[in-house]
Amino acid sequence: MKLTLKIWRQKNAADKGQIVDYPIDGVSPDMSFLEMLDVLNEQLINRGEDPVAFDHDCREGICGMCSLFINGEAHGPDRGVTTCQLHMRMFKDGDTIFIEPFRAKAFPVIKDLVVDRSSFDRIQHAGGFISINTSGRTIDANTIPIPKHDADRAFDAATCIGCGACVASCKNSSAMLFVSAKVSQFALLPQGKVEATDRVLNMVNQMDAEGFGNCTNTGACEVECPKGISLENIARMNREYLSASIK
Amino acid sequence: MAKSALLKSSLAKKYWMALTGLFLCLFLVGHLAGNLQLLTPDNALNFNKYALFMTTNPAVKVLSYLTYASIIFHAIDGAMLTYQNAKARPVKYAKNNAAANSAWSSRNMGVLGTVILVFIVTHMITFWAPMHFDKNMPLQTQTITMNGQPSEYYLTTDGSYLPKQQVDQKVIYIKNRTEFYNAQANVKIKEGYKDLYKITVAFFKDAKYGLVYTLLYVLSMAVLAFHLHHGFASAFQSLGANNPKYNGLIKGFGKGFAIIVPLLFAIIPLYLHFILKA
Numbered sequence: 001m002k003l004t005l006k007i008w009r010q011k012n013a014a015d016k017g018q019i020v021d022y023p024i025d026g027v028s029p030d031m032s033f034l035e036m037l038d039v040l041n042e043q044l045i046n047r048g049e050d051p052v053a054f055d056h057d058c059r060e061g062i063c064g065m066c067s068l069f070i071n072g073e074a075h076g077p078d079r080g081v082t083t084c085q086l087h088m089r090m091f092k093d094g095d096t097i098f099i100e101p102f103r104a105k106a107f108p109v110i111k112d113l114v115v116d117r118s119s120f121d122r123i124q125h126a127g128g129f130i131s132i133n134t135s136g137r138t139i140d141a142n143t144i145p146i147p148k149h150d151a152d153r154a155f156d157a158a159t160c161i162g163c164g165a166c167v168a169s170c171k172n173s174s175a176m177l178f179v180s181a182k183v184s185q186f187a188l189l190p191q192g193k194v195e196a197t198d199r200v201l202n203m204v205n206q207m208d209a210e211g212f213g214n215c216t217n218t219g220a221c222e223v224e225c226p227k228g229i230s231l232e233n234i235a236r237m238n239r240e241y242l243s244a245s246i247k
Numbered sequence: 248m249a250k251s252a253l254l255k256s257s258l259a260k261k262y263w264m265a266l267t268g269l270f271l272c273l274f275l276v277g278h279l280a281g282n283l284q285l286l287t288p289d290n291a292l293n294f295n296k297y298a299l300f301m302t303t304n305p306a307v308k309v310l311s312y313l314t315y316a317s318i319i320f321h322a323i324d325g326a327m328l329t330y331q332n333a334k335a336r337p338v339k340y341a342k343n344n345a346a347a348n349s350a351w352s353s354r355n356m357g358v359l360g361t362v363i364l365v366f367i368v369t370h371m372i373t374f375w376a377p378m379h380f381d382k383n384m385p386l387q388t389q390t391i392t393m394n395g396q397p398s399e400y401y402l403t404t405d406g407s408y409l410p411k412q413q414v415d416q417k418v419i420y421i422k423n424r425t426e427f428y429n430a431q432a433n434v435k436i437k438e439g440y441k442d443l444y445k446i447t448v449a450f451f452k453d454a455k456y457g458l459v460y461t462l463l464y465v466l467s468m469a470v471l472a473f474h475l476h477h478g479f480a481s482a483f484q485s486l487g488a489n490n491p492k493y494n495g496l497i498k499g500f501g502k503g504f505a506i507i508v509p510l511l512f513a514i515i516p517l518y519l520h521f522i523l524k525a
């Protein structure tokens with residue numbers, strides 16, 4: 001396949017950056033999107049140019065490190081996959097492909113396509129945990145009976161890999177889907193109930209402080225989320241927050 | 248711990264948006280029921296009775312103040328949300344395929360809302376302000392022909408008729424815009440109806456601008472339809488009501504509401520302009 005890539009190049013956080021065109025030939029439809037970028041980078045290195053910086057780690061859809069806004073959609077046009085799982089067969093010979101970083105005030109660009117998503121970490125630190133005593137005599141979690149239905153929904157919420165596609169897709173750069181998944185995975189379980197009030201207040205506080213936008217229920221996040229995290233989680237967080245605020 | 252104020256946080260803004268939005272949906276139903284009087288056989292009297300009821304009934308007064316407050320709060324809150332949301336992405340995408348993941352109306356609530364606000368303000372200047380403040384607001388009259396002699400009568404709130412002649416001859420005078428007083432005894436005898444019907448019909452039948460007003464009204468209702476198309480179900484989500492069992496019902500009802508209510512509103516000026524005989 002022969003493609004024209006329009007890639008966002010930005011030297012560093014202070015640089016203004018711009019879209020640069022890169023023609024590329026010989027792309028196999030069986031390649032993953034990141035392999036295609038590897039090929040491009042090899043060519044750039046051979047030509048003595050600066051390779052395109054992009055984030056990746058596991059390359060199997062579990063770490064949440066890869067990002068990229070491809071042809072106007074987070075993780076590209078396919079559904080339920082991360083960029084590392086996206087195949088070039090989703091594109092046609094001769095296509096022009098825009099490749100941009102995830103954009104949000106709370107996700108500043110570090111270089112090219114690499115953005116700083118540590119705002120997610122800070123939200124997580126603000127309450128995305130349960131405090132347990134680990135000084136021996138810990139109770140096996142499996143001894144606490146949990147209805148299967150709740151366990152399943154908590155697990156579904158816990159499959160969020162923190163990639164930030166929800167923020168990138170949202171017209172408001174809202175982090176509600178991510179935060180609500182992290183709130184829900186605990187709120188649904190008995191172990192999480194103890195700190196539920198502070199958790200939701202602190203996490204939402206931190207979310208606002210990071211400069212994410214306000215949710216307007218467009219539902220773009222749910223469509224683009226590689227893990228199929230449901231809007232039900234946002235509604236659950238809205239309920240949790242309401243009851244926590246009036247407590 | 249910071250108990251987030253029920254005003255400031257991103258979520259709290261959403262609760263207020265949803266509560267005021269849903270209250271305005273209720274207001275729409277009430278307002279529509281009144282406007283539909285314009286389509287009834289005895290339209291002028293029914294409509295003016297409704298207008299009187301709306302401006303005097305104490306319960307309605309409370310509701311109307313709630314409505315004003317809701318509109319103001321909803322608009323300010325909406326403007327703040329829209330402004331903050333625009334700021335949350337300082338550098339825009341070169342290519343954004345938003346149509347792949349969200350509905351047009353959901354992405355344009357701010358613009359749609361602004362058009363509705365402009366509509367509400369003009370609407371209030373045209374109909375609400377004269378009703379409340381215009382000293383020269385006409386009172387409803389009716390021409391009755393007896394023995395081949397047509398003469399004009401004021402309709403009064405107790406269902407009787409008062410010859411206009413008596414006012415012209417100063418036997419009766421009008422005080423406080425609607426009250427008929429016996430000139431000799433200086434006592435109030437009857438009360439008339441402010442003729443909002445006349446103003447409404449004249450507005451939409453205006454020789455020069457009637458068609459423009461009618462079309463602008465219909466256009467505004469289309470904008471309202473899009474606002475509600477997203478807004479109705481969205482309000483439930485904001486308030487935390489999302490249960491796969493009921494989502495279909497809420498969404499379905501919302502879509503129906505978003506079409507039927509603005510459509511019925513829009514039919515009225517169309518009827519007045521195109522069908523009603525002058």
Ligand code: HEM
Nearest residue numbers: 216265268271272322325356357360361364478481482485
């Ligand atoms: C009769 C008039 C109106 C009705 C019935 C109405 C109804 C609604 C409803 C039900 C929502 C959804 C709330 C939510 O998602 O939680 C909404 C959202 C919104 N409204 Fe209105 N609205 C009206 C007028 C206005 C006006 C005058 C503005 C002014 C500027 C406005 C601006 C907005 C904005 C920006 C949103 C989006 C906020 C969001 O989705 O979170 N609306 N409206």
Ligand code: SF4
Nearest residue numbers: 160161163164166225
């Ligand atoms: S909710 Fe989905 S899109 Fe958002 S961070 Fe988690 S996995 Fe990524």
Ligand code: FES
Nearest residue numbers: 057059064066084
């Ligand atoms: S690189 Fe780990 S999810 Fe894509």
